[in-house]
Amino acid sequence: MSGRILIAGASIAGTTLAYWLARHGLRPTVVERAPEPRMGGNGVDLRDEAMAVAERMGIMPQVREAAADVRGIKFVDADDRAVARIDMSRLQSGGGEVEIMRGDLVRLLHEAAGPGVEHLFGTAVQGIEQDGDGVTVSFEGGASRRFDLVVGADGLHSTVRRLAFGPESGSVRHMGHYFAFAKADAALAEDRCVTMYNLPGKMAGVYRSGNHAQARAYFIFRSEPLTYDHRDTGEHKRLVRQAFGHETSWRVRELLAGALDDPDFYFDALSQVRMPSWSSGRVALAGDAAHCAAPASGAGAELAIVGAYRLAEALATAPDHTAAFRQYQEGHRGLVRREQRIGPNVRMMVPKNRLGMWTRNVLVRSPLVSGGA
Incomplete structure (x- = not known):
């Protein structure tokens, strides 16, 4: 094997994998549909093993410097009065987790990968x-190239997965919710806080890091599976407007107006990817394409970084790609299973009815959850 490996997707998993393959003397090429690395997104968590990998890459000092420094979660009523709080600074005092904005992490990983990684921006795998x-x-565009292996790190709606494993319906499980992220006016948010406002089956919120001038709005609503083009941003905005456009309470109207004006508006289903195998012949999957745990898990970055590291190690040390893919899956499957058990996270964020909202607030006010003494 000459070591020519194509990685589809220049996000967290793809860029981490490219870094480690290059370090092992292999020849990674990263293809990305966007014209440059995508720098948007909400906060993501680096935990335990992912922090250890980032330490080995030499980027943990920069990760800590760029940390989102959010200190708490606040649930509010229509008059913006806090009805419950969670003190994240106490819950995270052990130092086993760092939150960083997704775009900041992608930037650091891309810089770490350096000139040893070839990038093809503005195109995507077609066949x-x-x-x-x-x-x-x-x-796309007609060009073709030859590689020893292909790794799809191209997200929940992976083209590589569809081409090598079949339709998305066979591996993606809808979890009853849709969500959106977008930019927000920082004046609408409390500094270093995540503020959440609930209506039955819905949540509108705003996330403000002290290290960033720009706040982030986010919306979640319960729904059965919807039919839409996952690349049609206009359709995405229509769905969110349909769910929240008639709401006038709290700051929903202002947050929605700002979000719908954001060209980087992001919308998707809350879903998990579950597959019996992450490889088919000379094609493998990594990150969300292989095992999306859903944003509610808070584990996407952790699984992407640790999985990419394990896949690179396996490809560098195993006798052939078949053994490497088997080693990768056997070593990573246990962590994926644990993190895909997301428990009550979604129910806490988006209670189905007002009784659920009241129950959640009572539970959150308990010292065990709130971080109080």
């Missing part, structure tokens, strides 16, 4: 043809 010696990949 994959495997044979005994390698994979011929065709790209």
Whole structure:
């Protein structure tokens, strides 16, 4: 094997994988549909093993410097009065977790990868043809190239997964909710706080890090599966407007107006990816494409970084790609299973009715949850 490996997706998993493959002397190429690394997104958590990998990459000092420094979560009523709080500074005092904005983490990973990684921006994988010696990949625009292996790190709606494993319906499980992130006016948020306002089956919130001038609005609503184009931002905005456009309480109207004006508006289903195997011949999957745990888990970055590290180690040390893919899956499957058990997180954020909202607030006010003495 010559070591030519194509990675689809320049986000957390793809860029981490490229870094480690290059360090092992292999020849990674990263293809990304966007014209440059995508720097948007909400806060993500680095935990335990992911922090250890980031330490080995030499980026943990920069990660800590760019940390989101959010100190608490506040649940409010329509008059903006706090009805419950969670003190995150006490709950995270052990130092086993760092929250950082997704865009900041992608930037640090991209800088760490350096010139040893080839990038193809502004195009995407269109076709994959495997044979005994390698994979011929065709790209949007008509170009094609030959690689030894292909890794799909292209997210929940992975093109590589569809081409190599079949339709999305066979691996993606809808979890009854849709969510959106977008920019927000920092004046609408309490500094270093996540503020959440609930209506039955819905939540509107605003996230403000002390280290960032720009706040983030986010919206979640309960729904059965909807039919829409996951790349059509106009359709995404229509769905969120449909869910929240008639709400006039709290700051929903202001947050929604700002979000709908944001060209980087992001919308998707709350879903998990569950697959019996993350490889098919010379094609493998990493990150959300392989095992999305859903944003409510808070584990996406952790799974992406740790999984990419394990896959690179396996490809560098195993006798062939078949053994490497098996080693990767056996080593990473246990962590994925644990993190995909997201428990009551979604029910706490988006109670189904007003009784659920009241119950959640009572539970959150208890010292065990709130972080109080």
